[in-house]
Amino acid sequence: MEKIIVRLHKKTYPIIITNKLFDDFSSFWPININDQIVFITNNKVAPIYLDKLTTLLNRSGIKTDQLILPDGEKNKSLNILNQIFTKLLKNNYDRVNTILIAVGGGVIGDITGFAAATYQRGIRFIQVPTTLLSQVDAAIGGKTGINHTLGKNMIGAFYQPIAVLINPSVLHTLKTKDFSAGLAEIIKYAIALDANFFNWLENNLNNLLTLNPSTMTYCIRRCCELKKYIVELDEYDQHARSSLNLGHTYGHAIESYQKYAQWSHGEAVSAGIIMAINAALHLKQFDKNDAKRVILLLKRANLPVQGPKNMTPKNYMKYMIRDKKSNSTQINLVLPIAIGKVKTFFNVKPEVISLSIQNNSY
Structure with missing residues (x-):
């Protein structure tokens, strides 16, 4: 396991790099039994990893929910962001116990982070990047947001995750x-x-x-x-x-x-x-x-x-x-x-x- 600590003025959080991320809950995941977990992923990533992750957390007694979004940069939009808000509101997710977990590439990480930054003025979120680009760049540093037809990443916020959890072995599933x-x-x-x-x-x-x-x-x-x-x-x-x-x-x-x-x-x-x-x-x-x-x-x-x-x-x-x-x-x-x-x-x-x-x- 590799562990890098990001130390900021108001927040400190770990970047953990390990091939055992999907096998061991207690060592890597900053979650407790009372947390309400909502996985945010897309229809490309969900069939590969979602069952593994929900089983891992459920086995530890943690209840999970999920929202599967369409894949692609064009879906980093206000309309898709609103789908996340609707999911959270319909299920009465609160600010104290809810944690969003972004499982995917930069698009999923950015839009999940922005949803976390703005839902009830801020809830916790975790980055689980599954692409090389998101593992080395997009998931780290708290830049969150969505696109506009007139410009990329023009609507967003600086909002840091509570952890970035990187499993390099998932890169074998990527297309060239x-x-x-x-x-x-x-x-x-x-x-x-x-x-x-x-x-x-x-x-x-x-x-x-x-x-x-x-x-x-x-x-x-x-x-x-x-x-x-x-x-x-x-x-x-x-x-x-x-x-x-x-x-x-x-x-x-x-x-x-x-x-x-x-x-x-x-x-x-x-x-x-x-x-x-x-x-x-x-x-x-x-x-x-x-x-x-x-x-x-x-x-x-x-x-x-x-x-x-x-x-x-x-x-x-x-x-x-x-x-x-x-x-x-x-x-x-x-x-x-x-x-x-x-x-x-x-x-x-x-x-x-x-x-x-x-x-x-x-």
């Missing part, structure tokens, strides 16, 4: 495309924060792709350590936490333009990372040889290094101007200035953004 989506966030961490980790990824990517257990556990732990470090510095995304948005301003534009269909979040971020590198190259802030290293690593991870062919710079900028790092008159971008280091550039000129999007030389 979904696994690669998580690798995009892992590579982002390395480019933004840790050059040594980037070197490690170059040397160990093949072992990650074959789900080597020790390699996988180390990678997840390192990402959790990096996320913990940044969240403890900047829980509410006022300064340091923006470094984790590398590639996301472009990537969120791709997702919003496509109405949260076709491209996954990880694929969009991967293309966004290359666009951010292109912008940094145009500003003479990044080394071309390092750019080639990033491109090669993303390609080896089966990730795209160009955006959708049907998107124009105008399509991107329509959404980028609404990005939370920007304001109504200028676009701000997190760009790499070296492998392992990023910087926020304010009021980036439209021509630089346009060139960064149109650069198809890779």
